[in-house]
Each structure stands twice: as C-alpha cells, then as structure tokens.
Amino acid sequence: MNGLVLFLISAVVLLLAYITYGRYLAKKWGIEPERKTPAYEFEDGKDYVPNQPVIVFGHHFTSIAGAGPINGPIIAAMFGWVPVLLWIIFGGIFFGAVQDFVSLYVSVRNKGKTIGYVIELAIGKTGKRLFLLFMWLFSVLVVAAFTDIVALTFNGFAADGSLIQTNASAASTSVVFIVVAVLFGFYLRMRKPKALESSLIAISLLVICIAIGVLFPIYLKQRAWIYIILTYAVLASVTPIWALLAPRDFINTFLLLAIMLSAVIGIVIAAPSVNIPAFNGFKVGNNYLFPILFVTVACGAISGFHSLVASGTVSKQISNEKYMLPVGYGAMLVESLLAVVALICVAAITINGKRPEGVTTPFQIFAFAISSFLSSFNMPPHIVRTFITLGLSAFALTSLDTCARIGRFAIQEFFTDEGTVPSPRVKFLTNKWVATLLTCLFSYALAVVGYSTIWPLFGSANQLLGALALIACAVYLKKTKKQGVMLYFPMIFLLIVTLTALTFNVWGKISKLINGTFIFSVDILQLLFGILLFCLGIMVAVQGINKLRGKEVA
Numbered sequence: 001m002n003g004l005v006l007f008l009i010s011a012v013v014l015l016l017a018y019i020t021y022g023r024y025l026a027k028k029w030g031i032e033p034e035r036k037t038p039a040y041e042f043e044d045g046k047d048y049v050p051n052q053p054v055i056v057f058g059h060h061f062t063s064i065a066g067a068g069p070i071n072g073p074i075i076a077a078m079f080g081w082v083p084v085l086l087w088i089i090f091g092g093i094f095f096g097a098v099q100d101f102v103s104l105y106v107s108v109r110n111k112g113k114t115i116g117y118v119i120e121l122a123i124g125k126t127g128k129r130l131f132l133l134f135m136w137l138f139s140v141l142v143v144a145a146f147t148d149i150v151a152l153t154f155n156g157f158a159a160d161g162s163l164i165q166t167n168a169s170a171a172s173t174s175v176v177f178i179v180v181a182v183l184f185g186f187y188l189r190m191r192k193p194k195a196l197e198s199s200l201i202a203i204s205l206l207v208i209c210i211a212i213g214v215l216f217p218i219y220l221k222q223r224a225w226i227y228i229i230l231t232y233a234v235l236a237s238v239t240p241i242w243a244l245l246a247p248r249d250f251i252n253t254f255l256l257l258a259i260m261l262s263a264v265i266g267i268v269i270a271a272p273s274v275n276i277p278a279f280n281g282f283k284v285g286n287n288y289l290f291p292i293l294f295v296t297v298a299c300g301a302i303s304g305f306h307s308l309v310a311s312g313t314v315s316k317q318i319s320n321e322k323y324m325l326p327v328g329y330g331a332m333l334v335e336s337l338l339a340v341v342a343l344i345c346v347a348a349i350t351i352n353g354k355r356p357e358g359v360t361t362p363f364q365i366f367a368f369a370i371s372s373f374l375s376s377f378n379m380p381p382h383i384v385r386t387f388i389t390l391g392l393s394a395f396a397l398t399s400l401d402t403c404a405r406i407g408r409f410a411i412q413e414f415f416t417d418e419g420t421v422p423s424p425r426v427k428f429l430t431n432k433w434v435a436t437l438l439t440c441l442f443s444y445a446l447a448v449v450g451y452s453t454i455w456p457l458f459g460s461a462n463q464l465l466g467a468l469a470l471i472a473c474a475v476y477l478k479k480t481k482k483q484g485v486m487l488y489f490p491m492i493f494l495l496i497v498t499l500t501a502l503t504f505n506v507w508g509k510i511s512k513l514i515n516g517t518f519i520f521s522v523d524i525l526q527l528l529f530g531i532l533l534f535c536l537g538i539m540v541a542v543q544g545i546n547k548l549r550g551k552e553v554a
Contacts, residue, residue: 001081003272003344007264010089010340014333017093022329025098028483029105033322038112038315046240048112050319053327054195055188058253059246060314061331063402064100064306065256067149067363067392068299069339072459074346074362076296079289080279081347085340087293091301092336095490099466100306101328102473102487107311108318110476114311114406115469116413119540122475125417127543131468132414134536135308136439137529138461139407142305143233143443145458146400151226153393156219165217170390171225173213174397178232180205181248189242202251206258209251210390226447229400230440236401237408237436241313245401252394259370259391262384263341266373272348291497291504295459300339302494304465305403306332311469312406345369363392407439408432449525457529460501464537467494471544478548495541499534506530 039050051059076084106118116135120128154171156164184205188198220228236244282289299305310328318324342362349355349369359368371384412430416422428434470491477484509527512518 001274001278003270003274003348004267006081006085006274006344007267007340010085011337013089014092014337017097018330018333021093022097022101022325022333025101025329025486026325028486029102029477030482031105031321031324033320035321037108037318037321039317039319042111042316045242047313048316049240049242049246051242051246051317052188052195052198053319053323054199055246055250056314056317056319056323057327057331058250059317060100060309060327061334062249062252062256062395062398063309063313064299064303064331064399065335065338065395067396067399068303068305069335070342070366070392071362072296072298072300073339073343074365076293077276077343077346077350078280078284078287079293080277081274081343082278083289083293084297084343087297088300088336088339088343091294091297092333092339094486095466095494096302096306096336097329097332098486098490099302099304099470099473100310100332101324102477102484103307103469104310104315104318104324104328106473106476107315108321108324109480112311112316114409114413115307115472116410118311118476119472119544120418122472122479123540123543123547127540129414130536130540130543131472132410134465134468134533134540136407136410136414137533137536138305138465139308139403139410140439140442140446141458141461141529142403143230143400143407143440144446146396146403147226147229147233147443148447150229150393150396150400151222153389153396154218154220154225154229155222156217157221163219166389168217168219169213170393171213171220172216172218173209173390174394175218176209176212177248177251177394178244180209181244181251184251185243185247188247198250199254203254206251206254210387213390226444229397230444233401233404233443234433234436234440237405237439238432241317245313245405246317249398249402252398255391255394259388260338260341262374262388263345263366263370266370267341267344269377270348270373272344272369272373274344274347275352276347276350288504291501294494294497295463295501297339298459298462300336300342302463302466302490304462304467304469305399307466307469308406309402312409313402342366348372363389366392404436404439404443407443408435411435411438457502457505457526457533460498460505461533463494464498464502464533467491467498468537468540468544470494471541471548475544475547495537499537502530502534502537506534 039048042048073084107113110118116128116132119131154167156168158164345366356368359365367388370388374384412435415426415429470487474484474487509523512523
C-alpha cells in the first residue's frame, strides 16, 4: 500500500463527511444565524469575547490538537495500519467531530457554560457536581503532565551538562510567542482587522518569533521551567481571553498548519510505502485490540478533552451560530487528517519491524519521517526536526494553558448554585485567582510526585469524559425536542470501551497486590485514581441514562 493513496482517500472521505454529515447535523439541531450568542449577550472583555471565526477556529484547533493526534496513532500502529486508519476515519466522523460540534452547540445555547452546567439543567445537581469533579481531576492530570513534558522539552542541559540548542531555541521561541501574542491581541481588539490582514500579520509574527528563538536560545534546567510554566498557566487562566489565549492560539495555528503542510508535501513527493502489516492480530504482546486501540488513538478519533474546550472557552467567543459547524465539526476532521499523516509517518520509516536507531518516541518518529520525506529538497534534517520539535512543544503548551482555565471553570461552577446568594466561603473559592491556584498547585504536586504513575489512565479517562459529555448533550437534545439519536451509539460504545479499559487497569494493580509485586510508590496512585474515575464515571452515566429513559434523578 502507498502512503500517498492512503492520505488522498482519507482527505476525500473527511471532506465529504463535512459537506454531508456535518451539514445534516446542523440542519437537525437548528443553527440560527440571527440568534444572539453568549459572546455578545454576556460580553465582559475577559472570558466572553466575540471573535473572528478564523481566530476562534485557531484557538479551538490548536487547543484540541496538541500532541495527541501524533502520539496516539503512532503507538496504536502496533495493531497494524488498517484498524488504526478505520478508527481514525470512522471515529473522527461519527464520534469525535459529532462530540465537538454538539458540545459547542449545547454550550452556546446555554449561556456559554461548560458541560457541567448543562448536566445540572438536564440531569440534576448531583450529576453536575460529580461531572465537575471528574472534569477537575482530569484537568489537574493534563496540566501536571503537560507541564512536565514541556519543561523536559525546554530543558537546555543534557545529563552530562552539555547544551541542547534545539530545546533552548524551542523555549526561547515560546517565550517570545507569549509576549508577541499579547501585543497582537491588543492590535486585534483595537483595530479589528479583516481575516486576511490578521492572517498575514500572524504569519509574519510567527517567522519573527522562530528567528529570535533560534538566534537567542534560553538555557534553563527542567525544574526551573516547571515553575515558569505553571506561573504562566496561572496568569493565562485569569488574563482576558482576547489578550493572550486567542491571539496566541491563532499564531500557533499557522505553525501547526505549516507542520501539516510540510508533512503533506513530503508524502506527495516521496509517496512512501506503508511498511507495517495491515493487521497484527487482536492481541499484541499484553495489549488487546479491544479496548486498547480505541483509548490509545484517542485524540485522532475522539477526545473528551475537546468537549471541555468547546464548552469552556470556544463557546464564549462564537460571534454567530453559523460558525459552529466549521469550528466544532471541521476542526476535529482536520485533526483526524493529522492523525492519518502520523500513521503514514510511522508506517513509512518502519522496515522489517524496526525503526532507525535512536528514533523511539512518537515525536522523534514524526520528525524523522518528515525530514526523510523532504530530503529531496536538500533541507538539512536537523533543521526540519528542530522546527517540528518547536511546533509540537508549542501545542503542548497551548493545551496546558487552556486546561488550566478549564480547571478554574470547574471549581467555580462546582461551588456555584444558580439563584442563590453565595456565602463568603463560596466567594473565596470561586475567585478566579483562588480557583486557578488550587488547580495549578495540585498539578504541581502531581508533577513532583510523578504524574507518569497515573498517565496510563489518561486515555481511558479522556474517552470516558467524551462518553459523559455525549450523554449530557443527548439528554439536553431530548429535553429541547431536538434529534439526538446520532449520539446514542457513540456514547454507549465509549462507555463500554473506557469502563473495560479501567477495569483491566484496576484489576492489573489488584493482581500485583495479591501476588506481591505491587510497587507502592508507582502503583498506588494509579489504583486509587482508576477506582475513583471508574466510580465517578458510572455514577454520572447511570444518572444520565436514567434521565434519557424518562426516570427522575436527584
């Protein structure tokens, strides 16, 4: 099989899905361009800010993409390229893009609030609080993990004390990004330029930032970067969205698109062969295709994190309901296409089951493949790899600051009851600084003790979050007499997949405890988090499904 053929077929199928199924969903749910959106209705210059559709698309796309659509397919390729490709395409069209779109739609129709608020309206206060607790724990995990990952990427010193210029340049560029984004945000707010002008300026600023980063690298150790990154996360969470997150993500969009374009050009020029088997069986090593494939591909097909972004920050920027289709449904399909590119990359450089020496991590595989594809242009491989490393670290940082804000929203909505006067304690806990600091302090503690001990739960927790978001949206659509039957199969399937994966994980730890191989410092957090996530997921799911069946819940 030829990689170029796979790419072209995937691109055509995803485009047709947007034109047909995406528009079908918009028609069924009833998009109303003349309806006033929360961005205008509750405009406060901080969280609720109407933005140009191209800027909102950029914010959503860069926030949801990150490293997920690259990591997942490359790791899942152990099962063969056919099951991975089928799940990326089928999952992206009927699961992921639907979840993103419906989460955005439901949030826009409910004051731009998060899915937790929607659960309170559709299911009840108990369901809301359980979901928000799940949402906050997930946010803490993501912030902790991405803080450590980005800090490691920015670490300018090797174990022997030598300098790592690639990392230092990526760090420097990211710092410049932040400063430039603030200035660009003020420019956009004051001048309100057209989309073309905004795009040209953003591309120019991107080039300048990269040039400064390469010329003036910043050399700091990993621990120092952890403190700097978490401080940035706190500030980014409370800063008006127009002043940092939106313009920064808009600039980053062109960086991600440049990486994708480089990969696509490389695939077109090289037309690489797919060298991995089409199918390696239902069990590879200790991993079963069901459920491991589905929780591993993750963001390339569906990610519960997307529902938090769509209902947490994106819905507060939508200036017209007609933009919900390209932002909600379209951005996810582009991410699925990126996942296909990642799959082609790992399939192309794997020869006889082996990869080039020293190329082990998904990032290294992706960068090595693209540099190989572009070798016909006589581009130095180390420059290409530096550029891609820079881009991937930038998107991890983007997902981090968005998630810190979402964690803040989770705390604020958890302690807020509509129609009641908040007590002094509630006012303190829902203060934006306090809520943000609580999220980031717990993330810091988890990063220090070792987030990696519970990171294996990320895929399951992420997909379970998606299932719960679909259940909440299905209940809302039923209550408002909108068609929601297209959500039923995805939510049931994801519940089965994720609860099975969590059961495998928890039982594995219990088995280690029984046979005496349990390592307390490594396994205890994973066991406790696994049980907690399983129980929270079951409780929210039961309440939501009962509501769909017409039963009353608390």
